[in-house]
Amino acid sequence: MEACTGIENIDEAITLLEQNNWDLVAAINGVIPQENGILQSEYGGETGQGPAYGPASQSAASASAPSSSAFRPVVPSRQIVERQPRMLDFRVEYRDRNVDVVLEDSCTVGEIKQILENELQIPVSKMLLKGWKTGDVEDSTVLKTLHLPKNNCLYVLTPDLPPPSSSHAGALQESLNQNFMLIVTHREVQREYNLNFSGSSTIQEVKRNVYDLTSIPVRHQLWEGWPPSATDDSMCLVAAGLTYPCHQLTVGRRSSPAQAREESEEQCTDVHMVSDSDGDDFEDAPEFGVDDGEMFGIASSALRKSPMMPENAENEGDALLQFTAEFSSRYGDCHPVYFIGSLEAAFQEAFYGKARDRKLLAIYLHHDESVLTNVFCSQMLCAESIVSYLSQNFITWAWDMTKEANRARFLTMCTKHFGSVVAQTIRTQKTDQFPLFLIIMGKRSSNEVLNVIQGNTTVDELMMRLMAAVEIFMAQQQEDIKDEDEREARENMKREQDEAYRLSLEADRAKREAHEREVAEQSRLEQMRKEQEEEREAIRLSLEQSLPPEPKEENTEPVSKLRIRTPSGEFLERRFLASSQLRVVFDFVASKGFPWDEFKLLSTFPRRDVTQLDPNKSLLEVNLFPQETLFLEAKE
Numbered sequence: 001m002e003a004c005t006g007i008e009n010i011d012e013a014i015t016l017l018e019q020n021n022w023d024l025v026a027a028i029n030g031v032i033p034q035e036n037g038i039l040q041s042e043y044g045g046e047t048g049q050g051p052a053y054g055p056a057s058q059s060a061a062s063a064s065a066p067s068s069s070a071f072r073p074v075v076p077s078r079q080i081v082e083r084q085p086r087m088l089d090f091r092v093e094y095r096d097r098n099v100d101v102v103l104e105d106s107c108t109v110g111e112i113k114q115i116l117e118n119e120l121q122i123p124v125s126k127m128l129l130k131g132w133k134t135g136d137v138e139d140s141t142v143l144k145t146l147h148l149p150k151n152n153c154l155y156v157l158t159p160d161l162p163p164p165s166s167s168h169a170g171a172l173q174e175s176l177n178q179n180f181m182l183i184v185t186h187r188e189v190q191r192e193y194n195l196n197f198s199g200s201s202t203i204q205e206v207k208r209n210v211y212d213l214t215s216i217p218v219r220h221q222l223w224e225g226w227p228p229s230a231t232d233d234s235m236c237l238v239a240a241g242l243t244y245p246c247h248q249l250t251v252g253r254r255s256s257p258a259q260a261r262e263e264s265e266e267q268c269t270d271v272h273m274v275s276d277s278d279g280d281d282f283e284d285a286p287e288f289g290v291d292d293g294e295m296f297g298i299a300s301s302a303l304r305k306s307p308m309m310p311e312n313a314e315n316e317g318d319a320l321l322q323f324t325a326e327f328s329s330r331y332g333d334c335h336p337v338y339f340i341g342s343l344e345a346a347f348q349e350a351f352y353g354k355a356r357d358r359k360l361l362a363i364y365l366h367h368d369e370s371v372l373t374n375v376f377c378s379q380m381l382c383a384e385s386i387v388s389y390l391s392q393n394f395i396t397w398a399w400d401m402t403k404e405a406n407r408a409r410f411l412t413m414c415t416k417h418f419g420s421v422v423a424q425t426i427r428t429q430k431t432d433q434f435p436l437f438l439i440i441m442g443k444r445s446s447n448e449v450l451n452v453i454q455g456n457t458t459v460d461e462l463m464m465r466l467m468a469a470v471e472i473f474m475a476q477q478q479e480d481i482k483d484e485d486e487r488e489a490r491e492n493m494k495r496e497q498d499e500a501y502r503l504s505l506e507a508d509r510a511k512r513e514a515h516e517r518e519v520a521e522q523s524r525l526e527q528m529r530k531e532q533e534e535e536r537e538a539i540r541l542s543l544e545q546s547l548p549p550e551p552k553e554e555n556t557e558p559v560s561k562l563r564i565r566t567p568s569g570e571f572l573e574r575r576f577l578a579s580s581q582l583r584v585v586f587d588f589v590a591s592k593g594f595p596w597d598e599f600k601l602l603s604t605f606p607r608r609d610v611t612q613l614d615p616n617k618s619l620l621e622v623n624l625f626p627q628e629t630l631f632l633e634a635k636e
Contacts, residue, residue, distance in 0.1 A: 004028050010379065011458055018456070021086070021150045022432055024371065088148055092129075093424065094120055094156040103143065110139035116156065128157040131425060133452055135468075149456070153428040155421055180237050181245055182206065186214050187252035199238035203230060204408055206237075216253045218404060225249040233404075234411070234427055308366055309400035316342040323366075323398055327377070335382045336364070336396040343397060343413050350395040351442025355480040360441055360450075360473050362394040362466075365410070365426070367434035368402040372455035376435050380459050389463065393470050401434065422449050429454075437462070439469040441476065536595070544591035548584065551575050558626070560619045564589060564601070565631035578625045583615040585624070589632065600633045 007013050020026040090101040090112060099119045101112055113124045130136075131154035134146055178199040185192050193213055197206060203226075207218045225248055227241035308326050313319035320340045327335055339346045343363075350361040364381070367373060380386060390396050401407045415423040418440075429436060437453035450469045453462060551559050558578035562585065565571050572592055576584060586596040601610040603624075610630065613622050624630075 010375065014456055014458070018147065018149075019086075022371075022456075086144075086150070088143055089151050090154055091152070091428065092116060092154045092156060093421075094122075094158075105142075105144040105148070107143055108139065109137050109141045109143070112154075113139060120156065122156070122158060122161070126158055126160050128159070129154055130157055130421075131155050133454060134465075135451065149433060149454070151430065153425055155425075178238065178244065180242055180247060182242075183246060183248050184210060184213075185248070185250045187250055197237055200236050202234055202236055203240060204233040204404070207233065210251055214251065216251065220253050222252045222254040223249060224251075232427075234408075307400070307402065308368065309403070309406055311403040312405045319400075320398065323400060327398075331377050331382050334384060334387055335377075336362075336387055336390045336394075338364075339395050339397045343417065346395055346397040347417070347442065347447065350440075351447070355477060355484040358442065358477060358480070360394050360439060360469060361447075362390060362396045363438040363440060364396060364398040365434060365436040365438065366398060366400045366402070367431060368400075369431050370434040370455060371432055373435055376455040376457075380457065380462050383459050386459065386462060386466075389466055393466075393473075417447055418449055425452065439466070441469070441473050443476075536593075539595070540591050540593060543587045547588055547591060548577075548580065551577050558620070560625040561627040562619075562624060563627070563629045565629070566592075566594065567599075567632055567634060576619055578620040579618050581615060582610070582613055582617055582619065582622055582624075585619070586611070586615060594632050598635055600635055601630050602633055603628060603630055 007016070016027045017024070086105040088103055088105050090103070092099045092101060092112075094116075097120065099116060101115050103111065103115075109129065110124075113127055113129060116122065116127065116129075117124050124139075131152075132146065133148075137146065180197050180199065182195045182197060183192060184195060193210075195206070195209060204218075207221055210216070210221065211218055230240035230242075306326060309319045309323050313322075317340050320338055324338050324340070327338070339349060341349075346361055350359050352358075366377075399406065399410050401410060411423050411427055414426060426436065433454050433456070435455045437451075438449055439451040439453070441448050441450050450472060451465055453465055457465075551557070553559065553575070555577075559575050560578045560580075561573070561575050563571055563573050572589070574588055576588075586601070589599070589601060590596055596611050599611075602608065603610055610622070610624075619625050
């Protein structure tokens with residue numbers, strides 16, 4: 001655009017492209033006078049003026065002249081003439097229905113809802129219209145202020161209405177479980193293949209299987225026999241309208257894109273489905289005499305660049321390494337730091353750490369065949385302010401959507417992690433709407449897509465939308481931090497209570513064990529005391545039985561009468577023969593509970609310890625005759 005028109009202001013160039021529905025030829029002719037322009041419109045005449053369509057005739061005129069602008073061309077002085085209202089196309093999805101709405105950009109969002117109310121029989125008050133690239137909008141918002149592309153995809157949510165009946169869901173599931181027999185004829189070799197597929201298989205899967213059988217790459221396959229409703233390779237066979245249970249198809253190899261287009265124009269009855277080419281559409285680009293690379297200020301050799309990402313890469317980390325290296329070689333080292341790893345690992349890094357360490361996840365979807373890619377990457381994505389802001393607040397992950405296999409792989413990941421609505425939104429994005437920038441915020445139960453930023457934006461708008469997403473994230477993060485702090489406080493309190501309870505249990509157990517030991521010791525001592533008493537009693541009884549009988553007072557032999565005082569003050573009296581040994585007195589005292597190894601037997605005059613005397617001597621020999629008073633004293 002800059003090379004052809006000399007317009008250096010990116011905002012002005014993008015405005016011109018938007019006014020011309022992103023038709024580059026019309027935009028250039030609108031700036032350069034028709035008689036001097038490099039691209040001539042079929043309406044170019046002596047006046048150099050293209051047609052100006054009113055709202056009523058715009059669609060008819062655009063059908064007959066697809067390369068002309070729906071607006072009056074800009075005069076050579078580059079002053080933009082006020083244009084007629086643009087016609088915007090909306091495809092609105094609601095459950096299993098699609099509604100196409102065409103409105104002027106001077107209409108409001110509320111008017112779309114009124115049309116949907118008539119089509120879907122859903123009250124406007126129960127309807128949430130989602131899918132706007134700027135987030136939620138008011139019903140009074142004028143479509144012109146949203147700067148929408150010509151084709152838009154929206155979806156309706158009705159949270160206040162009950163879901164469809166289970167019988168419908170059961171019928172759908174039964175249809176998906178049906179098996180289709182596809183009879184595929186290879187045109188060149190006249191060979192027939194009978195292939196079985198479930199109803200949930202996609203047209204893309206059929207084409208890949210045919211590639212394995214025929215060695216015809218998907219992008220070179222030319223098909224006959226698909227129903228008119230089979231317009232998208234991502235459709236499942238049930239929705240494609242195939243004949244059940246068998247359906248006839250023919251496949252061949254198309255030699256060149258030009259030949260394929262000629263054949264497609266000649267067919268008026270049969271439906272031909274030609275898969276998107278991975279670059280063949282650009283082979284005939286210089287048909288106007290201007291090379292694509294020169295038109296955008298890029299050398300032709302730069303178009304023959306290696307792919308950003310290998311096709312059918314087994315390891316996502318290796319694919320991201322090649323993506324980063326190729327991105328640096330194309331746009332320089334000042335670019336976002338792309339996370340190297342799988343999308344699940346990027347989720348783990350962004351969402352599942354401490355609340356204070358969490359970040360938003362930015363997913364950059366690259367497409368080499370989009371006219372916006374080089375400008376978006378070099379002037380917006382690699383701007384220092386954008387790079388710095390992404391580094392501080394985002395985990396950035398990237399994927400290349402150029403190759404069909406990589407595109408299908410990402411859509412599978414997208415359905416798994418974000419749901420079918422987001423996947424369908426990305427699936428319906430056209431090539432010229434890429435690159436895309438998805439802003440993802442992790443929540444407790446799911447991952448929410450905050451914003452989908454298309455490539456037709458400016459640095460300021462990109463920064464504002466990133467900052468708006470960060471603002472929403474910061475509010476959620478503060479709640480998460482508060483919840484996490486409260487949870488950690490509860491967990492700490494619980495740990496402290498558990499520790500205190502454990503220490504209390506240990507203290508109680510120690511007390512119980514000490515008490516049990518004390519009781520056991522007391523029991524042992526009591527048992528020992530009992531045994532000692534029993535032993536002492538047995539000894540006492542034995543001594544008492546072994547004592548000689550007490551002599552009578554009138555005995556003819558000399559008798560010694562002893563009076564013994566106990567420590568308690570009581571007196572023991574007994575008569576002994578004077579010839580009896582002192583041992584007999586000791587046994588008598590012991591039989592009364594005072595063993596002579598524990599007590600001393602003392603005399604008063606003279607004071608002496610009788611237990612120190614020879615126990616074999618007689619009482620007469622130790623002067624305990626005819627009578628004596630003794631007293632007992634415990635030994636120390």
